[in-house]
Amino acid sequence: MSEYNIREMIDKKKGKSGNAAIEKAVPIILLIITLVSVLTTIGILVTLLTETVMFFTRVSPIEFLTSTEWSAFSSDPQWGIFALIMGTLKITAIAIVFAVPVGLGAAIYLSEYASDRIRRLVKPVLEILAGIPTVVYGFFALTFVTPLIRGIWPEVNLFNAISPGLVVGVMIIPMIASLSEDAMSAVPNSMREGALGLGSTRLEMVLKVVLPAAVSGIMASIVLAVSRAIGETMIVSIAAGSTPNGSLNLMESLQTMTGFIVQVASGDATYGTDTYFSLYAVGMTLFVFTLLMNIIAQWFSRKFREEY
Amino acid sequence: MTLAKVKEETDMNTVYDTAVDSRTQEMNSIKQTSNAIFQAKDFNLWYGNNHALQDINLDFNENEISAIIGPSGCGKSTFIKSLNRMVELVPIVRTEGDIVYRDQSIFDKSSTVENLRTKVGMVFQKPNPFPKSIYDNVAYGARVHGIRNKKVLDQVVEKSLKGAAIWEEVKDRLNDNAYGLSGGQQQRICIARALAIEPDVILMDEPTSALDPISTTKVEDLMHELKKDYSIIIVTHNMQQAARISDRTAFFYQGYVVEYDKTNVIFDKPKDQRTEDYVSGRFG
Numbered sequence: 001m002s003e004y005n006i007r008e009m010i011d012k013k014k015g016k017s018g019n020a021a022i023e024k025a026v027p028i029i030l031l032i033i034t035l036v037s038v039l040t041t042i043g044i045l046v047t048l049l050t051e052t053v054m055f056f057t058r059v060s061p062i063e064f065l066t067s068t069e070w071s072a073f074s075s076d077p078q079w080g081i082f083a084l085i086m087g088t089l090k091i092t093a094i095a096i097v098f099a100v101p102v103g104l105g106a107a108i109y110l111s112e113y114a115s116d117r118i119r120r121l122v123k124p125v126l127e128i129l130a131g132i133p134t135v136v137y138g139f140f141a142l143t144f145v146t147p148l149i150r151g152i153w154p155e156v157n158l159f160n161a162i163s164p165g166l167v168v169g170v171m172i173i174p175m176i177a178s179l180s181e182d183a184m185s186a187v188p189n190s191m192r193e194g195a196l197g198l199g200s201t202r203l204e205m206v207l208k209v210v211l212p213a214a215v216s217g218i219m220a221s222i223v224l225a226v227s228r229a230i231g232e233t234m235i236v237s238i239a240a241g242s243t244p245n246g247s248l249n250l251m252e253s254l255q256t257m258t259g260f261i262v263q264v265a266s267g268d269a270t271y272g273t274d275t276y277f278s279l280y281a282v283g284m285t286l287f288v289f290t291l292l293m294n295i296i297a298q299w300f301s302r303k304f305r306e307e308y
Numbered sequence: 309m310t311l312a313k314v315k316e317e318t319d320m321n322t323v324y325d326t327a328v329d330s331r332t333q334e335m336n337s338i339k340q341t342s343n344a345i346f347q348a349k350d351f352n353l354w355y356g357n358n359h360a361l362q363d364i365n366l367d368f369n370e371n372e373i374s375a376i377i378g379p380s381g382c383g384k385s386t387f388i389k390s391l392n393r394m395v396e397l398v399p400i401v402r403t404e405g406d407i408v409y410r411d412q413s414i415f416d417k418s419s420t421v422e423n424l425r426t427k428v429g430m431v432f433q434k435p436n437p438f439p440k441s442i443y444d445n446v447a448y449g450a451r452v453h454g455i456r457n458k459k460v461l462d463q464v465v466e467k468s469l470k471g472a473a474i475w476e477e478v479k480d481r482l483n484d485n486a487y488g489l490s491g492g493q494q495q496r497i498c499i500a501r502a503l504a505i506e507p508d509v510i511l512m513d514e515p516t517s518a519l520d521p522i523s524t525t526k527v528e529d530l531m532h533e534l535k536k537d538y539s540i541i542i543v544t545h546n547m548q549q550a551a552r553i554s555d556r557t558a559f560f561y562q563g564y565v566v567e568y569d570k571t572n573v574i575f576d577k578p579k580d581q582r583t584e585d586y587v588s589g590r591f592g
Contacts, residue, residue: 115399188436190432190434190436191436191438191439193394193397193430193432193436194432194436194437194438194498194501195438195448195452196394196397196425197392197394197425197429197430197432197502198425198426198429198448198449198452198501198502198505199422199423199424199425199426199449199452199453199505200422200452201422204452208448208451208452209438209448212438212439212440213438213439
């Protein structure tokens with residue numbers, strides 16, 4: 001039997017040139033890859049900014065911010081972003097009011113009450129729900145939920161805020177449930193034992209120890225969900241209509257910021273017109289909204305963080 | 309470990325296993341004391357098919373420190389967690405026999421498990437304060453049980469922290485997160501948290517195993533103080549600790565109680581060969 005000399009083999013391998021070159025090249029290649037994503041983001045931002053400035057040389061920013069009417073395609077166009085923001089807010093509010101209690105309830109059940117078997121069964125189903133294409137949710141809203149609502153309240157318009165709002169809610173439930181469940185499962189069991197050992201009931205343990213300990217993760221999941229609701233496009237394009245208005249009425253047709261962008265981008269405006277440039281102003285507003293959400297989220301999780 | 313040692317241990321195990329039946333009878337004949345707070349009566353416990361506790365018969369006395377010692381896996385932690393029914397958090401647990409706390413079975417349907425746990429407090433192996441302020445940690449139990457009055461809570465917190473001998477160290481930082489404290493301080497906060505709801509018995513599951521020697525001394529001194537007002541049952545891996553602090557000691561081995569007697573008897577004149585081997589450090 002021949003003996004292998006390990007030491008010699010290692011020395012031979014170590015002596016090979018080329019290893020050093022690879023070691024030097026790797027960080028440079030990784031830097032380039034990183035730069036691609038950073039530069040793309042910067043590029044998008046710069047385009048967004050310059051085109052937005054272009055829009056404001058044609059339309060006064062004061063009108064943009066103070067007018068309450070948006071009619072980009074009429075012979076006397078109005079540019080009050082408020083009407084589109086109102087549309088987005090109505091959809092987002094309905095979605096959140098519906099999805100937060102349901103998503104959190106599901107998370108609490110899965111993390112604190114469900115047996116392993118049930119958890120293993122339900123979690124994948126939730127993840128499947130998260131994988132349904134939004135266009136499917138869109139026609140589900142228009143062809144199933146809307147008729148259902150109109151069956152109960154016949155005065156509701158075919159295009160309205162309630163149906164797409166609820167369906168956007170359904171879309172974000174898995175995100176809230178799944179991420180909140182992760183946050184709650186990450187709370188160490190020793191804390192649950194501590195609470196139960198002091199004679200707390202299971203519910204008291206959940207409400208007073210587990211939820212507070214997981215609050216930063218739960219807030220993060222809700223904020224992510226809000227961002228998705230604000231940015232949701234397909235469902236609202238299909239089921240909410242295309243009539244921008246600043247009213248609080250949930251029964252009539254409306255248009256969101258994203259809905260307007262789709263309408264323009266899918267060919268209703270020619271290059272170089274006011275309407276074309278308004279696309280960027282609306283996009284910019286949308287961007288500011290999601291940025292604000294992120295800042296609020298960070299502030300929230302820092303303020304309420306319970307470190308362990 | 310040398311081969312000879314391994315063999316010696318294997319031999320010892322065989323001897324112990326065959327001696328088990330006669331031992332059970334010995335245990336049953338131990339004299340019942342009148343001021344027992346906890347009595348285990350033919351208590352058996354299974355994790356699935358694993359018979360973890362077998363025919364346990366033990367009486368624990370009021371205002372004493374009772375220690376449970378034994379090698380890893382002997383069932384001592386399982387047993388102490390049975391006393392406040394925390395062991396039932398493991399879904400596959402099944403029990404037989406009875407545990408009586410102050411003349412009432414802990415499994416009696418007329419009383420809730422929450423009720424039992426407010427009277428039988430517990431301090432865990434690893435300090436497990438909640439990620440809240442020191443004040444909120446100690447006030448937790450009182451708040452859960454409906455006490456809202458700020459004055460009352462202030463008093464409860466101060467009294468409990470003093471009771472746990474940590475008031476002087478934390479009185480100026482009650483609103484700081486308990487996780488900013490050292491391990492030993494955290495464990496005393498957990499003791500204060502248990503004291504705050506004025507329990508009758510305190511169960512301690514290896515309370516000093518995660519602590520340094522100085523913190524350990526502090527917690528041990530504290531236990532001596534607490535003995536006046538509380539009955540303490542402590543599981544410990546550390547035989548010197550059991551000898552230092554306890555009045556009575558039970559030696560668990562492979563799910564059985566091998567011997568239970570006054571601590572000095574267990575350590576100086578044990579009746580059972582296995583107890584002597586364990587307390588003299590020959591195995592475990």
